[in-house]
Amino acid sequence: MLSERVGCIDAGSEYCPCYLAETNDCLICSHLQGKSFCDCNWSGVCIYQNFYWYGNKKSDIRTVVEGRIIEKKKVHEEIVIFKLKCTKTLARQLKQPGSYVFLRDPEKPYFFSVPMSIMDSDENTGEIHIAVQIIGPKTKSLLKCKEKILIKGPYWNGVLGIKNLKTTKKENVLIAARGIALAPSVLAIKYLLKNNNNITFVIDAGKLGMIFVNDYIKDLPLKTIQLNFKKEEGIKEFSNILEKGDYSLVYSAGSDRFHKRVEQAIENIGKNMKFVISNNSHICCGEGICGSCSSKTKNGKVVKMCKCQLDAKAVLEGRKVNG
Incomplete structure (x- = not known):
């Protein structure tokens, strides 16, 4: 079963506290879960203290930037590799294992945003490389992008x-x-x-x-x-x-x-x-809001897997995956 002790990939980053702090759903802070006592396993700067300093509001939110398509190379009938120009800061933030971003055609509405893992990143040139498997309407829409593409990030829980x-x-x-x-x-x-x-x-x-x-x-x-x-x-x-x-x-x-x-x-x-x-x-x-990535622990607690760090074996056990 899934462990009750969870971690948050955003804890201590510039994006903490997040929206979940405002709704008493923080993954780490017991005060920001609506409890009257401290029972967290976080060893960094107090999340509740930061929340108080920010005026009982969330910290910065991830913004959407306009990326330039340097190259769009079809290497397989289902795989297209995008080489995108973004800021050097974002490229540096996306060098961590498990990094991903949301991509979207500028001509499409927000619900066309699709999460994509980073394959490679170069902070010196401000380039990121992403392999896209063309499956459904979201990924198909990315093929229509010619010069620009919208990038939202960084995200790290891959x-x-x-x-x-x-x-x-x-x-x-x-x-x-x-x-x-x-x-x-x-x-x-x-x-x-x-x-x-x-x-x-x-x-x-x-x-x-x-x-x-x-x-x-x-x-x-x-x-x-x-x-x-x-x-x-x-x-x-x-x-x-x-x-x-x-x-x-x-x-x-x-x-x-x-x-x-x-x-x-x-x-x-x-x-x-x-x-x-x-x-x-x-x-x-x-951002832990929509609930599409939610999983339950053995005691029925809902955790947001877009942010939550759990033991790998516990995740597979909780999902009852067979070999």
């Missing part, structure tokens, strides 16, 4: 267990990714390499049948292995890699079912490894 990822240094790390989830893996790889980790990147091309991130990882010092997790021999080979590699952290990027297969492989070999996963919640507003 990885669950981010603390484990960021604190891993000089260790052996295994990253397993499938399909479109190869895109957000690039930021995680670069962050882990910066911390002097040895990385094995296990790639499953998935239904796409291609590895569209090759240009982003070809010059990086990591070992790549291609497997098919849909086949029994692929799972066996992955288990062999896990058993022989002496890994301290495993990062899974894919569907919840893919996460469960990776988790089961870890459990089968009986080794203690930190487990990190991509966040597959249905994110719509990114």
